[in-house]
Amino acid sequence: MKLAACINHVPDTATKVNVGSDGKTIDRTAVTYVISPYDEFAIEECLRLKEQHGGEVTVISLGSDVHKESLRKALAMGVDKAVLLKDDSVRDSFAVARGLADYLKELSPDVIIFGKQSVDYDDSAVGLMVAEMLGLPSVSVVVKLEIADGKVRAEREIEGGCEIAETKLPAVFTAQKGLNEPRYPSLKGIMTAKNKPIEERPASAVEAKVETLAMRKPPAKPAGKIVGTDVSAVPELVRLLHEEAKVI
Amino acid sequence: MKILTFAEQRENKFKKPAFEAVRTARALADEAGGEVVALVVGSSVQSIAPALGGYGAQKVLVAEDPRLEFYSPTAYAKLIAEVARSLQATLVMIPATAMGKDLAPRVAVKLDAGLAVDCTAVRIEGGTLMATRPVYAGKALNDVKMNSEVKVLSLRPNVFSSGASDGTAAPTEKVPLALEEQDFASRVLGIKQSSGKLDVAEADIIVTGGRGLKGPENFAMIEQLAEALGGAVGASRAVVDAGWRPHDEQVGQTGKTVSPSLYIAVAVSGAIQHLAGMSSSKYIVAVNKDKEAPIFQVATYGIVGDAFEVVPALTTEVKKLLGKS
Numbered sequence: 001m002k003l004a005a006c007i008n009h010v011p012d013t014a015t016k017v018n019v020g021s022d023g024k025t026i027d028r029t030a031v032t033y034v035i036s037p038y039d040e041f042a043i044e045e046c047l048r049l050k051e052q053h054g055g056e057v058t059v060i061s062l063g064s065d066v067h068k069e070s071l072r073k074a075l076a077m078g079v080d081k082a083v084l085l086k087d088d089s090v091r092d093s094f095a096v097a098r099g100l101a102d103y104l105k106e107l108s109p110d111v112i113i114f115g116k117q118s119v120d121y122d123d124s125a126v127g128l129m130v131a132e133m134l135g136l137p138s139v140s141v142v143v144k145l146e147i148a149d150g151k152v153r154a155e156r157e158i159e160g161g162c163e164i165a166e167t168k169l170p171a172v173f174t175a176q177k178g179l180n181e182p183r184y185p186s187l188k189g190i191m192t193a194k195n196k197p198i199e200e201r202p203a204s205a206v207e208a209k210v211e212t213l214a215m216r217k218p219p220a221k222p223a224g225k226i227v228g229t230d231v232s233a234v235p236e237l238v239r240l241l242h243e244e245a246k247v248i
Numbered sequence: 249m250k251i252l253t254f255a256e257q258r259e260n261k262f263k264k265p266a267f268e269a270v271r272t273a274r275a276l277a278d279e280a281g282g283e284v285v286a287l288v289v290g291s292s293v294q295s296i297a298p299a300l301g302g303y304g305a306q307k308v309l310v311a312e313d314p315r316l317e318f319y320s321p322t323a324y325a326k327l328i329a330e331v332a333r334s335l336q337a338t339l340v341m342i343p344a345t346a347m348g349k350d351l352a353p354r355v356a357v358k359l360d361a362g363l364a365v366d367c368t369a370v371r372i373e374g375g376t377l378m379a380t381r382p383v384y385a386g387k388a389l390n391d392v393k394m395n396s397e398v399k400v401l402s403l404r405p406n407v408f409s410s411g412a413s414d415g416t417a418a419p420t421e422k423v424p425l426a427l428e429e430q431d432f433a434s435r436v437l438g439i440k441q442s443s444g445k446l447d448v449a450e451a452d453i454i455v456t457g458g459r460g461l462k463g464p465e466n467f468a469m470i471e472q473l474a475e476a477l478g479g480a481v482g483a484s485r486a487v488v489d490a491g492w493r494p495h496d497e498q499v500g501q502t503g504k505t506v507s508p509s510l511y512i513a514v515a516v517s518g519a520i521q522h523l524a525g526m527s528s529s530k531y532i533v534a535v536n537k538d539k540e541a542p543i544f545q546v547a548t549y550g551i552v553g554d555a556f557e558v559v560p561a562l563t564t565e566v567k568k569l570l571g572k573s
Contacts, residue, residue: 013501013521017387026384037502093363094356119501121383121390123365128321128353137322137434140350143495155440157496158346160447163319167434177502178495209362214391215383218528224547226539233551234561237533238569240549245531247453247510248477248566 001055003046004109005079006100006127007039009063009070010120017217024212025090026120035070038115040182041175043074045113045145048180053147056080058107062099062203064088075193076185082196085203092208093121097129099203105134109170110150116141116174124174131172138172139165143179249282252337254328255300255308256347260292264450265343267303267410269403272370273341274304280372285309286418287331289324291317294420301418303410311423319347320435323427325354331423332359337398339377344402346449352402362394366404368528377401385501385524406452406507407528442496446480453479453510456499456526457487460515460536460555464492469556470514473563476570482506482526484516500525515555518543535559 011017011026012034020027035043046057059074061067062085071082085099104112114127124140131138143162144155150169155162157176185193227233227240241248251273255266273284286305288297290312297308311327328351332340340355342348344366356363368389369380376393379401383390448454455477457470467481474481483493485500499506501521511529516522518534518541526532527546534547535558544550551558 011384013385013524014519015384015387016520017384019388026388093353097353097357119385122385123353123363124349125353125356125363125365128350129357132325132354132357138350139434140321141346156346158439159449160445161439161441163436164438164440165434165436171434177498209396210364210392210394212390212392213378215388216391218382218386218389221527221546224532224534224544224550226544226550226552228551228553230551230553231557231561233553234558234565237549237551238562238565241510241531241533242569245510245548247531248569 001049001053001111002107002109003049003055003057004104004107004112005039005042005046005057005059005074006112006114007043007059007061007070007074008036008118008120009033009061009067010036010118013037013119019215019217024215026215033066033069035073036115036118036120038117038119038175038177041177041179042113042115043077043079044180044182045175046111047078047183049111049147058083058109060085060100060103062087062096068198071198072193073185075196076189077183078189082198084198084200086200087203092210093123093125093129094210095206095208097126097133098206100126101130101133102204103201104130111147111169112172114172114174116176127172127174136170136172137167139167140174141176142173143176145173145179249277249280249339250335250337251277251282251284251339251341252332252335253284253286253305253341254348254351255286255288256343256345257288257290257293257296260290260296262296262299263343263345264410265345265403265405268405268408269341269343270300270303270305271410272403272408276370276372285335285337287311287328289316289327297420298417299413301416302413305418308418308420309423310420311425313425313427315427315432318436318438320432321350321354322433323431323435325351325358326431327423328355329358332398340398340400342400342402344404348402352400356400359398359400360396361398361400362396363400364392364394365402367401368404368407370401370403385521386505386528387524404507448480448482448497448499448506449504451480452508453477454482454499454506454508455479455512455514456482456484456516457514458484458516459486459490460517461487466556467493469559469563473512473559473566476563476566479510484522513543513547514559516543517541518546
């Protein structure tokens, strides 16, 4: 089975976000970059499917050279190949998807897995755009994936429950937390990853359709009110919620 | 401006975000001059369609077929794009629900359209449509514009007001369908409901418990408070990772982002990733023993005290107020 995981290299979730000097993108000072957390589930699922069905796992990322750090971590987890589609510019989801789709068309995997959203821009779009561009079916926000004889049964999370979905390979999936537990790279994995090659190619040039005019911090919240320090504050809290906030 | 709004329904009932999307489309069309047409897709939806007129739809298109009973990404996206093209719609609005987030990217590619996802504000400035959307889990906001002829927008649920229906019944029209088996390449067979409880993503009141509750058995009082308020139970990442609560209750950056009217955080410290998931709640109450807990920085009201005493007292007081025994 030919498996591909597409990953992004993003600020970690503990980052205190500040606006950079261009007024449109994040200030990168002192920011730690990691594999986008949902993408780890994608890598892990590809590794598990390889263990079950045999085959090869390729991990792909589109971006500047720094994305190689995340590609190395994926290699350390055990993927067979890593590819950097190189581009230093800021792209929107459409342009990222097009760059990935052009490469994936060549690679022609049976299974392509993305994280359900990249934790920087939270678009939840790239994976599904790639599916559409490649003319492939998809199931997004997957918490369970069963593949046998080219047929797929998946569970996808929706409000208040799960949809049971079916499709056939080749297909695209986006991973939700709960799909699996990503493995920690072994020491051996980390050591061998250092010497594994990362294939580099230019990402196909595409014009973005969405332009960010400004990035700003949300309006500051006014200071709250400490109503009290024990049970005796409860009646006042309920009164405030009822009369002032009017939410109950 | 011609706006096509996708009105999501499940089990032949509209989801509230569908009304919010129609109303918001109406407001934009009124400002810029234009028309709002809604689209409903399903197996038995003709009878609910006219209700969208009450929220501002001038016409409702109905795509009805037994095969459309459950969601199919490929079939639904194809329908929306075809209808958008035949209407020559310049804007397609979709609620950013689970279904909407799945649909919008495919529809955008089919229409070669710029896509703004999960918007919390939309407006027209100097004749151009602009949208604001949260990024970095809401730690920042991006103001964006789409440089494409056709634009696709999805709206975050529970942010835009649907207003009350004025009772107008919109005229409806059946969409001629030419669906083939291959259009259903990916399809839903059925739905597994999570024990009938209210999902945090759809609740207007949420009571969340954190690690300070010390053990899963102590969530009983959280459930009771949520029930008394008619709300949903939420969970911090720590308690989900500890196995005390299921993942679908997790609120936060790697859980769900919520914007209810009232969010009560009990024994939750307020890690940056948790705040990212709930800080746009309209009113926030924090109950925590530690006065330095970061949660107090975003709380409207706080009690610095022992959750094990405060929460049951809160439930009793709420029941008294609401006249429940």
